[in-house]
């Protein structure tokens with residue numbers, strides 16, 4: 001359709017994409033076979049890629065999804081597994097018209113399984129270089145920390161020599177905070193974010209996905225975050241929403257994710273119109289596309305169907321995405 005073509009051609013930036021969330025059931029089964037990894041035998045969902053895909057359509061919460069997400073990554077062993085995974089994502093991103101992608105990964109989830117950080121990073125870096133060379137997609141890598149683990153564990157990982165090397169060399173641009181939100185408030189991670197700030201790293205955190213608006217204010221005040229991942233529950237605090245609008249902090253909204261994980265009943269319940277009316281800057285993203293049934297362009301199309309945005313509104317959303325990116329000014333100017 002003409003609208004699909006219009007949305008495809010917009011200069012899109014993706015800011016909220018977990019590389020481990022781009023693991024399709026097909027690639028998951030292929031890697032399990034190649035690496036001789038036994039998938040759970042007590043869950044019928046792991047009977048075939050098709051059954052697994054069907055189970056992904058029935059998530060009941062963030063934690064129900066995360067259970068599958070952490071099992072899924074058990075098949076990732078070698079650098080070229082991580083490269084295949086990220087390359088799969090970048091090919092989808094190119095088809096969808098992504099110009100620039102700032103992607104998350106979870107070092108602790110791999111280190112805990114005995115996979116060295118350098119194995120993970122080498123694979124992801126190779127895919128990023130190939131994406132820039134062959135697809136013209138510029139990239140930034142962001143290490144995310146798992147908030148369901150003790151803050152001391154997160155800080156210890158942040159301070160690992162190889163992790164610090166990747167920050168100092170500029171291979172990694174910034175840090176994020178992900179995994180289970182309820183029960184794990186932002187202020188637990190104040191020390192790590194303070195150190196990240198001193199080191200000149202960019203900082204974001206998941207806040208206000210399942211958690212209350214108070215987690216958004218606490219992430220801004222105690223962690224000094226420069227972006228807010230999800231942030232949909234911002235609409236529950238008018239005063240905070242006015243503050244976020246005034247300071248121009250970008251929200252990285254993931255509409256399909258919010259519906260699939262039941263944070264909202266339907267796409268029309270994602271507060272897109274409220275954010276536009278309040279002057280909140282936001283980008284539209286895919287989060288974990290292999291688990292949530294769509295990549296970035298599907299998210300754009302679903303938002304368009306639900307809100308019938310004006311051409312000018314779409315151009316404004318993409319401009320905010322470019323301006324809120326963590327790439328250099330030269331690249332932003334190219335995209336604008």
Ligand code: ES4
Nearest residue numbers: 018178179206257287288
């Ligand atoms: C995630 Cl949707 C979401 N929320 C929190 N943590 C995550 N990790 C991967 N996807």
Ligand code: ZN
Nearest residue numbers: 016178206287
């Ligand atoms: Zn996320």
